[in-house]
Structure formats: structure tokens, C-alpha cells
Amino acid sequence: MSRATMGTRRRAYAKKVLLAFVSFCLAVAVCEIGLRGVGYCYRPMRTEYDGGAHDWRRYHAFEQDCFVHDPELIWRPRKDYSVFNSQGFRGKVLSEEKQPGEFRVFAVGDSNTLGWERGSNWPGSLGKLLFRENRKYTVINAGVYGYTSFQGVRRFKETLVYQPDMVLISFGANEGHHVLIPDAEFRNGSLERLLVPFRIGHLLLAVRDRFVLDRKHHDNQEIVPRVTVEEYREHLNEIIRLCRENHIECVLLTRPYLGTSTHPTWWKTHAPRYRAATIEVGKANDVPVIDVYAYFRDRKECLADEAHLTGQGHDLAAELIFDRIKPLLPAAKAEKPVKSEKAAQ
Numbered sequence: 001m002s003r004a005t006m007g008t009r010r011r012a013y014a015k016k017v018l019l020a021f022v023s024f025c026l027a028v029a030v031c032e033i034g035l036r037g038v039g040y041c042y043r044p045m046r047t048e049y050d051g052g053a054h055d056w057r058r059y060h061a062f063e064q065d066c067f068v069h070d071p072e073l074i075w076r077p078r079k080d081y082s083v084f085n086s087q088g089f090r091g092k093v094l095s096e097e098k099q100p101g102e103f104r105v106f107a108v109g110d111s112n113t114l115g116w117e118r119g120s121n122w123p124g125s126l127g128k129l130l131f132r133e134n135r136k137y138t139v140i141n142a143g144v145y146g147y148t149s150f151q152g153v154r155r156f157k158e159t160l161v162y163q164p165d166m167v168l169i170s171f172g173a174n175e176g177h178h179v180l181i182p183d184a185e186f187r188n189g190s191l192e193r194l195l196v197p198f199r200i201g202h203l204l205l206a207v208r209d210r211f212v213l214d215r216k217h218h219d220n221q222e223i224v225p226r227v228t229v230e231e232y233r234e235h236l237n238e239i240i241r242l243c244r245e246n247h248i249e250c251v252l253l254t255r256p257y258l259g260t261s262t263h264p265t266w267w268k269t270h271a272p273r274y275r276a277a278t279i280e281v282g283k284a285n286d287v288p289v290i291d292v293y294a295y296f297r298d299r300k301e302c303l304a305d306e307a308h309l310t311g312q313g314h315d316l317a318a319e320l321i322f323d324r325i326k327p328l329l330p331a332a333k334a335e336k337p338v339k340s341e342k343a344a345q
Contacts, residue, residue: 028200035199055179057186058205060146067144073151074186077144083117087162090114090121090141094162103330105130105139106159108152109170112255112308113143120311123168125318134331140164148174148227149235150183156239164248166328168321169239170292172255172274173307175227176267183226223265229273236281249328251288253321254278256296257307268306290324292317 060067061075066082069075077084085093098104107113107123115121127139140162142155149171156167179186195201227235236252243250254275261268275293282289295317296302302313309317326332 031203032198032200035203040199040202055177056146057179057183064145072154074183075144075146083114088158090143091124091127092138092140094138094140096161096163098163099136101136101330103134103137103166104162104164105137105166105168105325106142106156106162106164107139107168107170108156108159109143109168109253110147110174110255111143111145112173113170114141114145115143115309115314116311120309120314122309122314122317122321125315126321129318129322130329133326133329137329143170146174147171148183149232150175150227153235153238156242160242160246166249166251166325167239167243168251168253168325169236170253170255171235172232172278173257173267173271175225175229175232175274176270177226178223178265178267179226180223182224182228182231184231225270229270229277232274233277233281236278237285240281240285240287251290251321251325251328252278252282254289254291254293255307256292256303256309256313256317258296258300258303259306288324288328290321292320295320 057074061069064075066078066084067075068078077088079088080086083090085091087093094104105126107126113121113123115124121141121143123139123141123143127137130137130139140159142159144151144155147155152169152171156169159167195205240250242248255271255278257268257271259268263269275291279289279291281287296309296313299313299316302310302316304310304313
């Protein structure tokens, strides 16, 4: 075969490849325009799996305006947006260097810690109570919607640069949400970042998720909690270890909620086990535990729904926590440390 013939064939092949590529791009563009035209948008939080479990994680990571995707935290607060300051916390902006006598308290938790966007949050109310006690006391709200203790450990580590003196840890609700993939294995990586901006990408993610679900059903694999009770214990123990390593007072809080459930995949069915684990870990490590759940168990008027405090509830929680941590503050030098409690009635 002559060189001229080979060259002709190569050019013909190249044209075919180019034509196929252009056709593919046009088909994708038409599909994208069509999906946008009909308003298609895949929202995993609306995908109801067997048993009524919902997975909000990709929504938080890619679609909720106040958060951005993070490879370690899955999602993190968008700085200088909504209630979050330039450091990604709710509250005053801190310098990395502390002033003499300054006492910093960080509250690390989920949506009940972060509080309402336009309203109360118990760390904010606690900050006011502490400020009256001493103007050098500061409370920073490091709560984030949807967080579990898996994210809480990593979130807490980020606070260390600001030299906290005390940390209040409040988890135990989102852990019990049942999903296909637990937090420790969940990844929203480069594939999702590439696909999410496009509606055809949403369609591909929907197909992929449906495939994963079908595969798990075919293999008789059950949906699992985002964080198991055993993992929850490990996360609390790690936070306590880091606190002792950095000379930080650690206080554990149980998570308030209303009512009971017997549904095998509903988070509230499993919430008592996480509460019990919180108290047990506190006792085992001689760390103070404030049983916020027990305090609000019969105060239905203080919760806006089954898992979130009202404005009044946030203020009462702040007063409860203030009373329990007061002996741990610098002003109470002569007082004995607070012991872990079975229930703060």
C-alpha cells in the first residue's frame, strides 16, 4: 500500500472520528437543553428508599447555597455567607492569637447547634450568658446542618488553630439516618464535581444511584446508618483524646428530640442508643455529660418539630448548659470539676 493511499485513509478515518465527536457533542447539547427545558433536576434527598430513608448528603455538598463541597467533610459552610463568618463559623471572627484572660468555647454539632438562620441558637444565647459573667468569655458556633460525629471530629480539628479552652459536643441524631453508603465510605469526588453543573450529569448520577440501589437489593444488602453506634463511640473518644492532648475542657451533650419510633430505618428508633453511648463514653473518660435530651423530653412546647428547638428551647438549653459548665470556668477555681451525669433533670 502506497504512502498516498495510507494518508488518504488516515484523513478519512480522522474525519469520521471528528464527525462522530461533533455528533456526540450535539446530541449531549440537545439533551442538556431538553432537560433544562423541562426543569429536570436530580435531588437525592427526594429519592425514597425502602423503609422511608432519605439521603441529603449530595444536596448539602452540591446544591445548598450556604455549603460547598469538601473532600474530607463532604460539605462545609460557605464563608461569609448566610449566618457564617469569614472563618466558616457562626459568631465573632477570632484572631489566632488569644488575648490574656480570654476564654474560648466552641460548640460543635449539627443543625440543632447551628440553630435557625433568622433566629435563635443555643451557642449564641450561651455566649450572652457567659459575656455577662466575664467579657473575655466567647462562644463560637461551629454547628453545621446535617453533620454527624464523623464530620464532627474533622470539624473540631479545624478549631484547634483558634486555641479553644472548652468544646461542647452535640451529635447523635443524623448518625442514625439509614443510607446506602455510610459516611466513612461516602465520596463526592471529581466525578460529581464534573457532572453536577449539567442536567445530563444529574441524569447520569440518577442512573448510577439507581444501579447501586438495585445492586444492593439484588445482593440482599440492607441500607445502613450513616455512622454506627460503635463508630460514634470512637469519634467521641477521639475528640476527648484531642482535647486532653491540647488541654481543652470537653463537655458532651446528648441530643434533644421528641417521641419514639419503632420503624427499623428511622433515625429516632436508634437515637436512644446514641444517647446511651454519649453518657457511657463520658463516664468511661471522666468527662462531663449534660443530658439535654432528658431536660427537654417532656417539654414539647420547646421543640419546633421532632428534633429542633424553638427560640424558647434554645434559650433554655443555653441556661441549662451555662449552669452545668459554670464550675469549669476560670472564675470558679475553688469549685470541684463537674462529674458525668446520668441525667440532667
